[in-house]
Amino acid sequence: VPRLRLLALASHDAHQERLLARADRVADAAEAAVRSIWLTLLEVMQRGKDRGPAYWHSTFNAVRDALSRLPLVAHGVTRELVATARDSAQWTAETTARSLPVGHRAEILRRHLSPRPAAGDRHAERLEEEYTETDLVAGLILPAWEDHQILSVVYAAGWVDRLRSLTALSAPDVLAARIASGVQQGLTIQQIALEIRPVVQQVQTSARRVARTAGLWVAHEAELATYGELGDMIDGYRINAVLDHATRPEHRKRDGQVYHCRPVGSQLGLDRMPRPPREADGSWAFNCRCYLSPILSGT
Numbered sequence: 116v117p118r119l120r121l122l123a124l125a126s127h128d129a130h131q132e133r134l135l136a137r138a139d140r141v142a143d144a145a146e147a148a149v150r151s152i153w154l155t156l157l158e159v160m161q162r163g164k165d166r167g168p169a170y171w172h173s174t175f176n177a178v179r180d181a182l183s184r185l186p187l188v189a190h191g192v193t194r195e196l197v198a199t200a201r202d203s204a205q206w207t208a209e210t211t212a213r214s215l216p217v218g219h220r221a222e223i224l225r226r227h228l229s230p231r232p233a234a235g236d237r238h239a240e241r242l243e244e245e246y247t248e249t250d251l252v253a254g255l256i257l258p259a260w261e262d263h264q265i266l267s268v269v270y271a272a273g274w275v276d277r278l279r280s281l282t283a284l285s286a287p288d289v290l291a292a293r294i295a296s297g298v299q300q301g302l303t304i305q306q307i308a309l310e311i312r313p314v315v316q317q318v319q320t321s322a323r324r325v326a327r328t329a330g331l332w333v334a335h336e337a338e339l340a341t342y343g344e345l346g347d348m349i350d351g352y353r354i355n356a357v358l359d360h361a362t363r364p365e366h367r368k369r370d371g372q373v374y375h376c377r378p379v380g381s382q383l384g385l386d387r388m389p390r391p392p393r394e395a396d397g398s399w400a401f402n403c404r405c406y407l408s409p410i411l412s413g414t
């Protein structure tokens with residue numbers, strides 16, 4: 116079995132930790148959006164109490180309006196996902212540029228830049244003076260994306276529907292009626308809040324989980340797109356599982372499996388490759404922490 120030329124394995128753990136932390140920020144954004152709706156509910160209850168028991172309907176309507184905003188949590192998450200894609204690509208380009216073998220770096224520079232600035236080409240000369248070779252390589256392998264291109268990827272994955280369905284309450288009118296009646300009966304806000312808090316908590320937990328998983332997926336897709344800029348310098352990818360008590364048995368089993376860009380014989384191709392935290396068939400593996408390491412060709 117030939118030894119795999121894995122890229123940047125030394126810093127890979129740190130890199131993945133950074134992407135996980137970035138995905139946590141996406142989850143924070145989702146949680147903050149749900150919390151702001153919770154705060155609106157508390158305000159509505161206070162207003163209902165201030166106005167008195169005759170205003171049942173206005174409390175009911177205001178609560179229903181606030182609850183109907185829950186599925187819009189996806190919008191705030193989408194913004195964070197686009198930023199996540201950019202951060203991830205940037206970090207991946209920098210890590211990769213630092214970690215590539217000298218031969219690969221030289222090849223990238225050779226392919227993209229003319230061998231020597233033309234006489235009098237001040238711009239090219241300045242580039243050579245101001246940027247280190249690592250900076251140049253990082254810049255050359257950073258995917259050139261427009262926001263709309265990232266958005267089309269982000270929206271294509273189906274997580275928006277998932278988040279919408281998880282944050283849409285099954286019976287918002289029933290909940291709104293319960294709150295309005297509680298206010299009318301003179302219950303304290305704490306008493307009403309205690310009753311509806313589990314519902315909101317449930318929504319918040321689901322929103323966090325979906326947003327975090329989507330964040331990790333977007334970060335990994337941006338990472339793959341950056342490796343994709345290396346073209347034929349990449350032979351394939353090896354999948355790695357984080358091995359502990361929480362690892363799925365089937366993810367533990369596939370740990371170390373290699374997927375080839377140009378498969379021969381019985382080798383698995385990229386069409387069979389999971390794209391964590393999604394499986395090869397596109398289904399989501401929530402809370403999956405697996406990741407891919409690129410395998411360099413022998414250039």
Ligand SMILES: [Zn+2]
Nearest residue numbers: 366403404405
């Ligand atoms: Zn996994």
